[in-house]
Amino acid sequence: MSVQESLPLEAHARPQLRVHRADHLLVADMVESGTKVLDVGCGEGDLMQLLESRGVDCRGIELSREGVNRCVARGLAVVQGDADTDLDHYVDDAFDYVILSQTLQATRQPKEVLENLLRIGRRAIVSFPNFGYINMRLQLLIHGQMPRTENLPATWYDTPNIHFCTIKDFVGLCDEIGVKMERAVALDRYGRPLRLNAPWWFWNMFGEQGVFLLSRAQQKTPPQAADYIAP
Amino acid sequence: MNIHSVKGQKIAAGERTQEVDHPHSLIALFGADQPLPLDCGIALSPFQIAYQTYGTLNADKSNAILVCHALTMDQHIANEHPITGKPGGWLTLVGPGKPIDTDRYFVICSNVIGGCMGSTGPASTNPATGKPWGLDFPVITIPDMVRAQAMLIDRLGIDKLFCVVGGSMGGMQVLQWSVAFPERVFSALAIACATRHSAQNIAFHELGRQAVMADPEWQHGRYFENGCFPHRGLAVARMAAHITYLSDAALHRKFGRKMQDRELPTFSFDADFQVESYLRYQGSSFVERFDANSYLYLTRAMDYFDIAADHDGVLAAAFRGTQTRFCVVSFTSDWLFPTSESRAIVHALNAGGARVSFAEIVTDKGHDAFLLDEPEFIDIARAFLQSAGAAHGLGKAER
Numbered sequence: 095m096s097v098q099e100s101l102p103l104e105a106h107a108r109p110q111l112r113v114h115r116a117d118h119l120l121v122a123d124m125v126e127s128g129t130k131v132l133d134v135g136c137g138e139g140d141l142m143q144l145l146e147s148r149g150v151d152c153r154g155i156e157l158s159r160e161g162v163n164r165c166v167a168r169g170l171a172v173v174q175g176d177a178d179t180d181l182d183h184y185v186d187d188a189f190d191y192v193i194l195s196q197t198l199q200a201t202r203q204p205k206e207v208l209e210n211l212l213r214i215g216r217r218a219i220v221s222f223p224n225f226g227y228i229n230m231r232l233q234l235l236i237h238g239q240m241p242r243t244e245n246l247p248a249t250w251y252d253t254p255n256i257h258f259c260t261i262k263d264f265v266g267l268c269d270e271i272g273v274k275m276e277r278a279v280a281l282d283r284y285g286r287p288l289r290l291n292a293p294w295w296f297w298n299m300f301g302e303q304g305v306f307l308l309s310r311a312q313q314k315t316p317p318q319a320a321d322y323i324a325p
Numbered sequence: 326m327n328i329h330s331v332k333g334q335k336i337a338a339g340e341r342t343q344e345v346d347h348p349h350s351l352i353a354l355f356g357a358d359q360p361l362p363l364d365c366g367i368a369l370s371p372f373q374i375a376y377q378t379y380g381t382l383n384a385d386k387s388n389a390i391l392v393c394h395a396l397t398m399d400q401h402i403a404n405e406h407p408i409t410g411k412p413g414g415w416l417t418l419v420g421p422g423k424p425i426d427t428d429r430y431f432v433i434c435s436n437v438i439g440g441c442m443g444s445t446g447p448a449s450t451n452p453a454t455g456k457p458w459g460l461d462f463p464v465i466t467i468p469d470m471v472r473a474q475a476m477l478i479d480r481l482g483i484d485k486l487f488c489v490v491g492g493s494m495g496g497m498q499v500l501q502w503s504v505a506f507p508e509r510v511f512s513a514l515a516i517a518c519a520t521r522h523s524a525q526n527i528a529f530h531e532l533g534r535q536a537v538m539a540d541p542e543w544q545h546g547r548y549f550e551n552g553c554f555p556h557r558g559l560a561v562a563r564m565a566a567h568i569t570y571l572s573d574a575a576l577h578r579k580f581g582r583k584m585q586d587r588e589l590p591t592f593s594f595d596a597d598f599q600v601e602s603y604l605r606y607q608g609s610s611f612v613e614r615f616d617a618n619s620y621l622y623l624t625r626a627m628d629y630f631d632i633a634a635d636h637d638g639v640l641a642a643a644f645r646g647t648q649t650r651f652c653v654v655s656f657t658s659d660w661l662f663p664t665s666e667s668r669a670i671v672h673a674l675n676a677g678g679a680r681v682s683f684a685e686i687v688t689d690k691g692h693d694a695f696l697l698d699e700p701e702f703i704d705i706a707r708a709f710l711q712s713a714g715a716a717h718g719l720g721k722a723e724r
Binding site: 151153159162163165166167168169170171172173174175180183184185188 | 641650652653668671672675676678680681682683684685686687701704705707708709711712713715
């Protein structure tokens with residue numbers, strides 16, 4: 095289910111002592127140690143391993159058999175399953191956090207999945223590619239073709255990503271289902287966070303992906319990007 | 326080959342009855358002071374458990390793995406079989422350097438209660454009469470088997486098992502262990518199994534039992550005293566069961582429509598096709614080593630198995646709060662215990678908050694795949710045991 099294979103590529107390629115994807119590090123920083131986490135679409139378990147090294151009790155669901163088997167072979171508690179169908183079997187409040195990393199756009203029912211995340215977990219962390227990213231917009235505007243990027247290289251006819259959205263769209267969905275956005279970050283193509291005090295349109299234009307920390311409470315007032323900056 | 330004219334059958338039958346009371350295995354005797362309370366309400370006493378061990382128990386007794394054998398297997402998982410002379414029954418998984426590494430772990434496998442390889446069962450001598458129990462033997466269940474194993478583990482002075490491993494009926498025992506004695510099971514590897522026997526599986530078992538009981542030599546279970554044995558019935562039961570252990574694809578790959586030692590059909594009911602000959606061989610070799618009544622009792626035990634039924638119909642309730650680390654494995658072409666059954670286990674474990682891994686292995690070898698060399702399965706078993714071992718404080722150099 096790790097739809098966007100290695101994101102961002104640059105971060106991967108950069109010579110580092112311990113290579114963790116920038117978005118993984120960002121997500122991991124949102125999780126307190128000693129908590130219980132479910133990683134939905136855990137791929138080959140890179141994020142899970144990072145979290146477990148930080149004292150987090152981590153479980154995973156992964157669609158692809160290869161991914162599951164590799165996770166189990168790494169000693170991770172991962173089950174083969176589908177975010178669209180298998181989340182229903184988890185009881186309420188089973189986890190402190192439920193993570194959906196680069197997978198929302200590949201689900202059949204993103205709204206139901208999102209609701210399920212916040213039923214199972216007290217908080218949810220969702221990251222997804224931003225279809226409003228300038229590079230995407232220009233490809234459609236100038237070339238008149240479905241956008242393809244380094245991180246989303248699939249053609250329109252073989253992409254598993256069936257529900258693309260922009261950061262603005264996602265914020266709209268959160269409002270519609272009464273989800274509170276505790277923290278929001280937009281990352282550039284290198285996985286670096288964009289300016290924190292930028293307006294939403296800027297994030298929506300220049301963020302290649304959005305990472306959101308969500309909780310259940312109702313949000314009434316229209317959101318501003320700066321409202322969600324963590325202290 | 327005719328199913329009731331097997332060469333050497335008389336000798337084999339002698340060895341078979343020998344193994345029942347005086348097996349080539351270690352024996353734990355439980356006297357009148359230690360009866361086995363059975364689900365049917367009877368306390369079985371005295372009784373004995375025949376078991377094999379491999380490897381060495383470490384000083385703090387933390388490296389013990391209990392292997393639970395499947396319906397028609399026995400405790401000889403990693404040594405030559407005393408009747409058939411064949412190598413161990415689960416050498417793909419158990420042995421030096423194997424996932425269940427006998428250089429690292431102390432491996433125990435006991436013949437189930439109701440079996441016929443040395444643990445008390447219907448072929449054993451009933452101390453009250455001096456004759457084989459036959460149908461006087463009480464009906465046993467999977468929980469009864471596990472209760473007996475727990476008494477053996479007590480006898481061996483082991484408090485907590487590092488892992489309980491089993492496939493098929495053995496997998497049922499693994500699940501039962503984790504439900505009945507959660508504090509005694511650090512990790513559990515349940516392969517190709519279910520928390521209850523499906524209607525289709527009960528139906529297949531009933532077919533097998535009826536085949537045995539329809540054989541005039543069954544004599545209402547008193548065949549030993551009457552100097553006969555229901556070879557034909559038991560062989561037919563085995564043939565039917567054996568088909569369920571394979572898959573359409575595996576049978577086709579192995580045999581297709583190939584003829585047996587002939588070019589053309591004989592227009593008779595000889596074994597023209599290789600698959601017929603193969604099945605007849607499976608049937609006849611099985612009766613050399615297995616007791617017919619034991620087959621009735623053990624299939625019955627599987628039929629009765631239903632963990633949820635013991636927990637007000639809520640499977641998740643059985644696993645609530647468990648600290649055991651689980652690994653559940655299924656095989657794509659297994660139609661006896663299909664992946665959906667394993668998924669139900671996983672959903673219940675998830676709902677119960679358990680730490681569980683679940684992998685489905687792609688293979689066309691059917692239910693039998695758990696006994697075969699399936700590299701992906703072997704890798705997963707190895708990794709699961711290694712990571713559980715690390716969490717259990719079993720270092721690499723553990724001996």
